Amino acid sequence: MNLILIQMTLIMACGSGWRFAKPAGLSAEHTRQVLTTVVYYMLLPAMVLEVLWSADIGLHSFQYTLLGVGSIALAMLCIWMIGVLFKFEDRRMGAMILAAAFPNVTYLGLPVLEQTFGGWARSVVIQMDLFATTPLLFTVGALVARHYGEETAEKPRPVWLFFNAPPFWAAALAVMLNMNGVVAPAWLLGVLQKLSAAVVPLMLFSLGLALSWKAVTVRNIPYIIPVMVIKMALMPLFAMVLVGYLPITGEYRAAAVLDLSMPSMLLGIVFCDRYRLDSSLYAMAVTVTTVISLIALPFWHGVLMNGWRFL
Template sequence: MVQVLMQMGLLILFGAVWRTLRPGGLDAGTTRHVLTTLVFNLLLPALVLTVLWDARLGLDSVKLSLYGAAIVFIGAGVAWLMGRAGRIQRHRLGAAMLGIAFANITYMGLPLLEHLYGPRARAIVVHLDVFAGMPLVLTFGLLIARQHGTPPRGEGSLLRPLLVNPPIWAGIAALALNLSGIRQPAGLQHFLEPLADAVAPLMLIAVGLSLQWQAWRRANLPLGLAVMVAKMIVMPLLGLGLAWLLGFRGETLTALVLEAGMPCMLFGVVYCDRYRLDSGFYAMTVLLTALSATLTLPFWHRWVGSLPA
């Protein structure tokens, strides 16, 4: 596990160093935007098609999607309780809710689980993200940002982000092909596989490009540490209980707990900027949870992996 995190850390470090060196004159924001746009519009849909087209669909598929959705709502509830207890300012509470509710399921979760469990881990990530996390980010996450921030003028419908979402459409197409019994042509599979394999390393570099060291502020530290504890300790514990109740055991149980304990999602920064939430605070929570993950994820992997099947 430590070796896997070190390998991932090198790619994240490469992205972080890019912010300072700016090879070819390309700044971190532009480079990250290019990478994430490529991943979102081409590589991730290829991964979704590859995984779901020939996947075995059944009750576990439904339970994985339910788990992914439940973790989001539980996380939002934990943040809401923190807000009630601490009387947190609205724009900062919205950032905290986004940070605790939405984990970095794909950008960090996919590379880690793929290193630990091989290609079969892709199905877990796709179910959690495409059929739970991503639709909720674009609906429930947007509602959180609107409720706690200031919506820009002339904003469109909530449904539009779902209608122009290549990974979700790829998931729908893959499910239709799967259920119709059409087998994936070997030639197409050979074309999609290299695209799918490129998702993990590019996403890790994007994580490094997104780290904002200047976001470290002493005033943000107390609540930032509280969010870190909630995200990296409380959420995996709650995720463990939920996954156990749903009947998951063994490597799948461990993988689900690890996903519940992933750092804050990067996309939250976009919502914070757009809706005038506390962007500096959110960036700090991303950094704190990413750093603490080097300690917490190995612990959860070792401890949950030792539980009886």
């Protein structure tokens, strides 16, 4: 795990270095927007189609939904109680709920789990993302952002339109082909595999582009501490307890819990910007939890693989 994280850290460091060097005059924000657009609209759907087309999909997939939704809901409840107790400002409260509850299951979870457990872990990541984390973000997360923020659009976008996106269409197509026993042609499978191979390095590089130390300020430290504790400590514990009640076994159990132990999700900054939440606070949460995850993830991996019987 440590060797894997060192390699990934170096790729993220390349992205962070780009922010300062600005090769060819390209800013980190512009470069990240282009790369994430390519990943979101072409490369990630290709991976989703490749993985779910041949994955073992069934009733057990619903278990990932229960685990993900349950863990996120508990994290949201904890940070909300803290916010009510200390009477946090609405803009900060909304940003803190998003940062504490929603993990970066894909952009960091995918490379970490694939390199740690093997190619089969991609199925766990994609199902956790598309069947639990992202749907909850686009529904409950959007409602939280609207409640604590301000609606800037003249005509609010219906929640269901968030699901009109390439990864969800690819997932629907893959599940349909999978359930009907359609075998992927060798030439198409080869194309999907080559496109999928680019996802991990570009995701890590984009994550490095997104990290900004300018967002780290002293005034936000009191708000970051509860987010950090819930995201990196309590949420993995929540997931460990919940998964004990589900028939997920072996390394699949460890992979699912580790995926929920990831730092704050990058996509949350979009909701903060749109609904005028505290974007700088959220950006700091992403940066700080990502750095801390370099220590926390090996710890939780060790607990999951060696100390599970004691939990």
